[in-house]
Amino acid sequence: MRGASVIGVGMIPFGKYPDRTLADLGWPAVVAALKDAGVAPGQIEAAYCGTALGGMMAGQRVLGRIGLTGIPVTNIENACSSSSTALRQAVMAVRAGVHDMVLVIGVEKLTKFGGGTLPLEEEDWEVRHGLSMPALYAMRAQRYMHEFGATAADLAAVSVKNRANGVHNPDAQMRSAVSLEEVLASRMIAEPFTLLQCCPTGDGAAAIVVCADAVAARFRSDPVRVIASDLTSGRFMPGFRDMTTPEITVRGAAEAYEEAGVGPGDIDVAEIHDAFSIAELLYYEAFGMCGRGEAAALLASGATAIGGRVAFNPSGGLLAKGHPVGATGAAQVVEVVRQLRGQCGARQQPDAKVGLTHATGGGISGFDHGACSIHIFAR
């Protein structure tokens, strides 16, 4: 099978852009990725655009701005995994030999909803009965604290780490550090989460140029190989499910590690889906970085800080960088590619060779999560 590599990445700083259209959020990210790759627009053979709430024809709206039209454009909705799912479609097309050079876009404008929690599907039974994303993650947290004795401070420490990372990321929405005391004293959202343990709402866009391994060296001396490209869906369970073990991520991680031929000990840098503080702790365990119930101790040891054994969310993660839902997966890839190239300055994980991205989401009844897409990259 042919391999696929990333030769270009670009994004706009995540933030609030109420006066910009989705198209005008998206095209600067695309232009940045094409310039980064040294690829002319005419060399792009197909585009895959992920957005969760951006509406119809998001890819055409973005690409129409810059004349990159008349090629196959596929628009993809998969909640928080929308643009990572788009990347997987791109990788499959390249691996299959259908295309040599393709573009991935992730774009979202959440300010159009005027703030507040993410609007969920009103047809869903639990959503109609009051379920929201903060409530769902909060129930995970409460059960985890009950089973493993984790404390409010253990959760808050995730925000402290990721906000500290975000200080050094010019693309992050939140660029100030916060103390443990500030996190714990911020407004209560859904117990045990205070405001600073919830990712901010906002807008953003990111883009990736993917090409066949064989042509990558023509464009860049430092292509980043895609060594795993995994997508799975949640298992519907009408009864008991263990909310402290995200089954969708556990399965996805096993599939991705097998495809890449690597294990948890090989990962140097990981951008994972820290929508709320508890999530990063659950995902340490789901990705095999530590045993069950050991996540808080792993965080406290410094192993997941920049410079530690495996830097988790050096970009600041969703908690600091922001979470414009459909753009998140592509933006995670932007960070990991820059980390593997050694371009990250004060937030650089030293000598990063293997990196991982993980975007999962979709709050619907009966599922841990609806979708999960994991990619592993190597230089």
Add this chain to the structure above:
Amino acid sequence: MADSTGDQRIEGVGADAQGQPVLLGAACGACGTRIFPAAGVCPHCMSEAMAIEAMPRRGRLYSFSIVHTGPRKWPRPMSVGYVDLENGVRVFSQLRGRPRIDAAVELGIDTVAQGTDGPERGFVFTMLEG
């Protein structure tokens, strides 16, 4: 005999022989899977031999949160949780009483939201003592 569900029909809720509210789920005639709310097809085996079945009125609280945000129609704060019923079915619900993980809970009816047409009634689970 008073129907404790009141005049307003509540989706997914019926009454048992004693007039107590019950959740109406479904059971699969082919594989025995139970589900709430009721559905016309089994999520385990795809059989359409689904029969409406009253769910047990009691269960245990698996987890909970007290939520201070969200759409305006819901009470703030709002206590919510997942209840594992005695037959294994899991139900998302508002809670009454101080929530405790693994506590025994029982189904009831209460005002659950303020809709555009006034208060909305719905099912809740209440902590039982001990």
